[in-house]
Amino acid sequence: MTPTQKMTSGAGRVLGGRYTLLTPIAQGGMGEVWKARDRVSGHIVAAKVLRPELSGEELSLSRLRLEARNSMSISHPNIANVQDSGEEDGIGWIIMELVEGFPLTDYLRGGTRLEPEYLMPVLVQVAMALGAASRAGVVHRDIKPANILVRPDGVIKLTDFGISRATGQVNLTAVGMVMGTAQYLPPEQAMGEVATPIGDLYALGVIAYEAATGRRPFTGETQVDIAFAHVNDPVPPLPDFVPAPLADVILHLLEKDPAKRPESGSAAVRELAGAAKAMGIPVTPIPLPVPKSVSRSNVPRTPVQPSVPIVAPVRHKPRRTLPEELLRPPEGLVARPRPASDPQVRIFDEVDPAPPSSGPPQMLSQQLPAAAPLPMRTPLPPAVGQGT
Missing domain, CATH: 3.30.200.20 (Phosphorylase Kinase; domain 1)
Structure with missing residues (x-):
């Protein structure tokens, strides 16, 4: 069956x-x-x-x-x-x-870009939603295109608070686990720090970069590689076709240091609205064209199901590959890989497809033992037998 x-x-x-x-x-x-x-x-x-x-x-x-x-x-x-x-x-x-519309992923499928006149109202609305969540003491922790629904009239609905956390709530995350989706994971969250509303704004910056350019800023062969990239790698330069006011806001949202990002969802709204004004673009919702990848008869959609994407804790990024025996945790401390049909394992490909420039995002449930603190952002020397 x-x-x-x-x-x-x-x-x-x-x-x-x-x-x-x-x-x-x-x-x-x-x-x-x-x-x-x-x-x-x-x-x-x-x-x-x-x-x-x-x-x-x-x-x-x-x-x-x-x-x-x-x-x-x-x-x-x-x-x-x-x-x-x-x-x-x-x-x-x-x-x-029941929200009628399409997830933002449908608009970005295949590396499709959103023109600024469509993108700016979407970003402003998401920032407004994040501001409201923050004022209620809630951190979403899984901001990504699949969790943003776009109605036919252009109004967006943020969905899926399945791994959200409110102030004072008991943490359901196991020790050594990092919650989030690697492609949109804030650096500090990848390092195992407590998730904050400012991290949600970083994820919004990743979405803005992807929607404006047709590709994600950070890619990798595995979810851990991608998480490392968020922590260590500089943001790739934005193409010249991205208007300067929009590019400035995107780079501000993607600051590695949370203290350097907009201080709140409301602050992000003001920056985005200012950029839109500089470009002569209104921020009121406007209808978006039906995504090319979706049948016009398939309009009714609903918030996606709760997800529990988990990546391994990130302490630092090795710039070169270490021998496998050094990367493998002690026997008995690693949850054995489960088939994709297991309810505790999520492999996202249809919900959140990657643009052509990157591999398909894969979220696996994996637990590692707590690692000893290591210097962050410090390259390791070459492993024995490996070149530079």
């Missing part, structure tokens, strides 16, 4: 005595997203349901509870509205507004 067939078998199920599951929309490592009908209001909503095989799994339930709590603590027109949540027989669920 295919995953879609398994999901379809749940059609007709009623959540909380109120929400009837209609048709499946998406499926991920932890959850399924359904179109559902609210029996009380008659409205069509989106239902995010924990996968059956994770029934009673406390960590997954805890993450779903936190996602619901954090999302419901924020009220903003650019954040997908979470309306209800609950648990039945070990299966957790979240009810949210």
